[in-house]
Amino acid sequence: MSDLIETLQNIVDDAGFIDSEDLAGHSAGLRDDRPLKARALIRPKTTEQVSAVLRACNQAGQAVITVGGMTGLVDGHRSGDSDIVMSMQRMNTISEVDTKTRTLEVEAGAILQNVQEKAAQAGLMFALDLGARASCTIGGNIATNAGGVRVLRYGMMRDLLLGVEAVLADGRIISSMFKVLKNNTGYDLRQLFVGSEGTLGVVTRAVLRLHEAPQSIETALLAIPCWQSVMSLLRRFDAALTGRLIAFEVLWQNYYALNTGAYSDVDAPLSDSAGFYVLLDVNISNGDSDKEQLESILMQSLNDGLAVNGILASSESERHKFWQIREIFEPEQRKFGLVYGYDISLPIEAMPEYVDTVSRNLKAKFADAELFSYGHIGDGNLHFTVAPGAARDHSAIDEIVYQPLRNLNGSISAEHGVGIEKKKYLNFTRSQAEIDLMRQLKNMMDPNNILNPGKIFDV
Numbered sequence: 001m002s003d004l005i006e007t008l009q010n011i012v013d014d015a016g017f018i019d020s021e022d023l024a025g026h027s028a029g030l031r032d033d034r035p036l037k038a039r040a041l042i043r044p045k046t047t048e049q050v051s052a053v054l055r056a057c058n059q060a061g062q063a064v065i066t067v068g069g070m071t072g073l074v075d076g077h078r079s080g081d082s083d084i085v086m087s088m089q090r091m092n093t094i095s096e097v098d099t100k101t102r103t104l105e106v107e108a109g110a111i112l113q114n115v116q117e118k119a120a121q122a123g124l125m126f127a128l129d130l131g132a133r134a135s136c137t138i139g140g141n142i143a144t145n146a147g148g149v150r151v152l153r154y155g156m157m158r159d160l161l162l163g164v165e166a167v168l169a170d171g172r173i174i175s176s177m178f179k180v181l182k183n184n185t186g187y188d189l190r191q192l193f194v195g196s197e198g199t200l201g202v203v204t205r206a207v208l209r210l211h212e213a214p215q216s217i218e219t220a221l222l223a224i225p226c227w228q229s230v231m232s233l234l235r236r237f238d239a240a241l242t243g244r245l246i247a248f249e250v251l252w253q254n255y256y257a258l259n260t261g262a263y264s265d266v267d268a269p270l271s272d273s274a275g276f277y278v279l280l281d282v283n284i285s286n287g288d289s290d291k292e293q294l295e296s297i298l299m300q301s302l303n304d305g306l307a308v309n310g311i312l313a314s315s316e317s318e319r320h321k322f323w324q325i326r327e328i329f330e331p332e333q334r335k336f337g338l339v340y341g342y343d344i345s346l347p348i349e350a351m352p353e354y355v356d357t358v359s360r361n362l363k364a365k366f367a368d369a370e371l372f373s374y375g376h377i378g379d380g381n382l383h384f385t386v387a388p389g390a391a392r393d394h395s396a397i398d399e400i401v402y403q404p405l406r407n408l409n410g411s412i413s414a415e416h417g418v419g420i421e422k423k424k425y426l427n428f429t430r431s432q433a434e435i436d437l438m439r440q441l442k443n444m445m446d447p448n449n450i451l452n453p454g455k456i457f458d459v
C-alpha cells in the first residue's frame with residue numbers, strides 16, 4: 001500500500017475507506033451498470049476529514065473526484081482507475097428547521113427528498129425539485145446548480161442557497177454559513193462553488209432558504225393545438241395567478257405518446273392527438289377561491305381554443321400519474337435501449353423553429369433516428385431524448401443539436417452542467433475571454449489541478 005493510501009485510510013474510519021480491490025458492488029452511477037473505477041473510495045464523516053484528505057492529496061498531486069448521488073447527466077462524476085473518489089453520502093445530517101429565519105442547515109450528502117420532507121414537517125417548503133430527488137444530494141445540486149421543475153417561481157439552486165461551507169484543494173475550510181438573504185460584503189464567494197462541478201472546492205455544508213408551503217398544489221394537464229397557444233397560455237396563467245404558477249412543463253406530441261403508449265405503464269389521461277401537452281402546477285393558498293380561479297382560467301382557455309382538452313388532477317395519486325408522464329424514462333429504454341439526452345436553453349419563441357431544424361437535420365443524416373422534445377419551457381429550458389438509430393454516432397448528433405444554438409443566443413447546458421460530455425462545446429456558449437477567466441480562477445484555487453480534473457474544460 002502506498003504512503004498516500006495509508007494516510008487516507010488513517011484519516012477516516014474503517015467504513016470510510018474502501019480499497020480499489022473491494023469496489024465490486026459499487027457502480028459508476030445511478031442507472032449505470034459499469035463498476036466504479038478508483039484507486040480508493042473515501043467516505044468522510046466530517047469537514048475536518050475532507051480537509052485532511054484534500055491536504056494529503058494536494059501534496060501528492062493526487063486527483064480527487066467528489067461524488068454525491070451520482071445522478072449527474074454529463075459525466076461530471078466520472079472517475080478513472082488512478083483517481084481517489086470521495087463520496088459525500090455519509091455526511092448527510094439535516095438540522096432542525098429554523099422557522100424564524102426559514103432556513104435549514106444540511107451536510108452536503110443529504111438527499112434532496114429527505115431535505116424536502118424535513119422542511120415539510122415544519123410547514124415550510126424547500127422548493128428545489130427534480131426527477132432524481134430520491135438519490136441526488138444537496139452538494140451535487142449545488143455543484144451542478146440544479147434547476148428542475150419549479151425554477152419558474154423559485155429559481156435555481158443558487159437562488160435557494162444562503163450559506164455554504166467548502167474545502168479548497170489545499171485543505172483550507174471556507175465557511176460562509178450565513179442565514180441572511182442580503183450580504184453585500186465583497187465578492188460572493190458562496191456562488192463560486194455553485195455550478196463549479198467539483199472543480200473549485202468540495203462543498204461540505206449549506207444553509208438552504210425555505211419558503212412558505214402552499215396549502216396544496218393543483219396539477220392540470222392540457223392538450224394544446226399549436227406553439228402560439230403554448231406561449232399565450234404561459235402568459236395567461238402567469239399573469240392571472242400572480243406568482244402561484246410554479247411549474248409549466250411542455251411535452252411534444254411524440255414524447256407524450258411514447259410515455260403513455262405501448263411501452264409505458266402509465267395510461268393516457270387525454271388522447272395523444274394534440275401537437276403539445278402542458279403540465280402545470282399551481283400553489284393553492286386560499287382554499288376554494290384559488291381553485292375556482294384556476295378552474296375559471298382553464299375553462300376560458302378551452303372556450304377560446306387555446307387548449308383543445310384539459311383535465312385537473314382530482315387526487316394526489318392522479319397528480320403523481322400526470323407527473324410520471326413527464327418524468328418516466330422506462331418507455332424510451334424499453335423501446336430503444338440506448339438514447340442520448342440533451343438539456344439546452346434558448347428563447348421560447350425560437351423553440352419550434354429550432355426543434356424543426358434539429359429534427360430535419362437529424363433525419364437527413366440518420367433516417368432511422370428519432371427526436372423527442374419536452375422540458376421546463378416556462379424557463380426556456382428544452383430537453384431532447386434522441387434515439388440515435390443504428391449508426392449510434394453520438395458526436396454527429398451533438399453537432400446537429402448544438403450548432404444551431406450559436407445563432408440563437410442559446411446555451412448548450414441549461415441546468416445539467418458541462419462535465420465531460422459537453423466540454424467540447426463550451427465555446428458555443430462562452431466566449432474565449434470567459435473561458436480564460438474560468439481557467440485563471442481554477443489555476444488560482446487549485447494550482448495542482450487535483451479537483452475533478454478534465455471536467456468543464458482542460459486547464
Ligand SMILES: Cc1cc2nc3c(=O)[nH]c(=O)nc-3n(C[C@H](O)[C@H](O)[C@H](O)COP(=O)(O)OP(=O)(O)OC[C@H]3O[C@@H](n4cnc5c(N)ncnc54)[C@H](O)[C@@H]3O)c2cc1C
Nearest residue numbers: 068069070071072076131137139140143146147148198203
Ligand atoms: C432522473 C433524473 C432527473 C434529473 N432531473 C434534473 C432536473 O430536472 N434538473 C436538473 O438540474 N438536473 C436534473 N438531473 C441531473 C442533476 O444534475 C443531478 O440529479 C443532481 O443535481 C446531481 O446531484 P448528485 O448528488 O447526484 O451529484 P453527482 O452526480 O454525484 O455529481 C454531479 C457533479 O457534482 C459534483 N459534486 C457532487 N457533490 C459535490 C460536493 N459535495 N462538492 C463539490 N462537488 C460535488 C461532482 O463532482 C459532479 O461534477 C436529473 C438526473 C436524473 C437521473
